[in-house]
Amino acid sequence: QQRFxxxxxxxxxxxxxxxxxxxxxxxxxxxxxxxxxxxxxxKERELVACLLPITRSSIPxxxxxxxxxxxxxxxxxxxxxxxxxxDLEPEDTGLYYCNAGTRxxxxxxxxxxxxxxxxxxxSS
Numbered sequence: 001q002q003r004f005x006x007x008x009x010x011x012x013x014x015x016x017x018x019x020x021x022x023x024x025x026x027x028x029x030x031x032x033x034x035x036x037x038x039x040x041x042x043k044e045r046e047l048v049a050c051l052l053p054i055t056r057s058s059i060p061x062x063x064x065x066x067x068x069x070x071x072x073x074x075x076x077x078x079x080x081x082x083x084x085x086x087d088l089e090p091e092d093t094g095l096y097y098c099n100a101g102t103r104x105x106x107x108x109x110x111x112x113x114x115x116x117x118x119x120x121x122x123s124s
Contacts, residue, residue, distance in 0.1 A: 001025070001113070004098050009118030017086040020118055022098030024079035031055055032100040034081045035108030036072060039117070040094045048096075049083055050108035061108075065091070088122045095119050 008020040020036070031053045039045040049072040052059045060072050071084040081098055095117040101109035 003100070003111075003113060004115040006096060006098055006115050006118040009096060009120045011121045011123065012088055013124050014089060014122055016088050016122070017084070018088065018120060020083040020085065020096055020098075020120075022081045022083075022115075024100070027079055029079045029100045032103050033105050033108045034072070034074065034098060034100050035110065036070075036081075036083045037097045037099060037110065038092075038094040039097065045097070045110075047108055051081065052106060052108075053104060055104055056106055085120070088120075090122045093120060093122050 003025055005023050005025060006020060008018060010018060012018055033053055034051045035047050036049040037045045038048050046063065048063045048066050049070055050061045051072045051074055062070055069087045073082045097114050097117040099110035099114065
């Protein structure tokens with residue numbers, strides 16, 4: 001059963017911005033760490049942004065490649081997470097997924113099943 005629905009991807013020129021959204025298909029993720037992951041053909045899926053649960057002060061963290069350009073946030077109470085992306089680069093191209101790890105955990109992991117993801121293409 002699908003747990004997450006990602007949206008907001010698209011084609012954007014280098015230097016542009018996009019805002020991705022992720023909605024849980026059911027409630028109950030309020031105390032979970034949330035992560036945004038990116039997959040590029042031929043490479044493993046990588047974690048690009050992580051938001052710890054409120055019980056761990058909602059601390060965000062980012063992959064070095066996106067630090068300073070991406071911002072992960074959460075809609076209060078509801079199970080919706082966003083990824084604001086700016087100053088996009090061609091290397092940001094990929095299929096973006098969200099996932100919630102283990103309840104109360106201090107790191108972002110992922111559990112099956114994944115959603116369908118949302119495609120981001122950065123190209124002139």
